[in-house]
Amino acid sequence: MDFKKILGKVVDKLEDGTENLKESIEERKQRKREEEIIRIGEEALRRKRENDEREELLKFKNKVNDLLDKFEIPDFDKFLMKYLNNKPEPEYEKDEDSGRTRIIRPSRREYLDFIWEYLDDEEINYNQLKDFALKSKIVTPSFFGEGSDLEFEKTDFQIIVNSLKADFEPEAISDEEHLESQMMIFLKAKFPDRKIRRQITIQGNDRLDILVDDKYAFELKVPKARSDLRNLGAQLAEYKEKYPNICSVIYNIDEWNLSQDIIDYVDKYKRDYGVLTVVLDGRKRG
Numbered sequence: 387m388d389f390k391k392i393l394g395k396v397v398d399k400l401e402d403g404t405e406n407l408k409e410s411i412e413e414r415k416q417r418k419r420e421e422e423i424i425r426i427g428e429e430a431l432r433r434k435r436e437n438d439e440r441e442e443l444l445k446f447k448n449k450v451n452d453l454l455d456k457f458e459i460p461d462f463d464k465f466l467m468k469y470l471n472n473k474p475e476p477e478y479e480k481d482e483d484s485g486r487t488r489i490i491r492p493s494r495r496e497y498l499d500f501i502w503e504y505l506d507d508e509e510i511n512y513n514q515l516k517d518f519a520l521k522s523k524i525v526t527p528s529f530f531g532e533g534s535d536l537e538f539e540k541t542d543f544q545i546i547v548n549s550l551k552a553d554f555e556p557e558a559i560s561d562e563e564h565l566e567s568q569m570m571i572f573l574k575a576k577f578p579d580r581k582i583r584r585q586i587t588i589q590g591n592d593r594l595d596i597l598v599d600d601k602y603a604f605e606l607k608v609p610k611a612r613s614d615l616r617n618l619g620a621q622l623a624e625y626k627e628k629y630p631n632i633c634s635v636i637y638n639i640d641e642w643n644l645s646q647d648i649i650d651y652v653d654k655y656k657r658d659y660g661v662l663t664v665v666l667d668g669r670k671r672g
Contacts, residue, residue, distance in 0.1 A: 559670060
């Protein structure tokens, strides 16, 4: 065999091997580059997830703290006893010189730490805080972006009015003050968590009969003549300027023959002033 031909074949094989080796090295480099790109991408995704989780946690903590800022100490006590049957307890410190015991009540910071401990352990949750805050009138739905305060108050006021219409059955009364007393007892029993006051000074000598939650007004009347109903209309028009949610409560004593006048004026109160009325039929004591 021609030596040159053999040598040529060897050289060709060596060149082929070199090319293959070069290709193999390039492939490995390319794989490493691709693997590095993948690793960098995965690391970036991991950091993004961690950052997103931190941001979500921060948003959640801010949301909870914004709500808790609206709570007062008695609210904390009621909430914790309702959902945990547990709350921060006071400490007792005895003065060795005087022998007296001093009560150190939990601070607001201690209440907040206590609540966060149970939130972190998932023994209570944000929805429970939200539900309690709404039902206890600590905040209104607008705090959570769920409708306006005006819409909520209108609905909330209607609940009280409907309750009076459906369930309030006063005994025979001696006078208007007696009716007021019975209505106070009814409202406090029906709505124990609400703030209910009577004889609120409006201006000068004018007094509103009953005020609920500092915004729902009730003016009571036991009319003896048509003029009493006319005067009530003037009161309602004036009071409505301060309390948009106002309701008149009229006690109709049948023997005074004012039933038709009451119907007429109830329509007038609604038409002219936008005022609701609860009419109660009853008797005069004695």
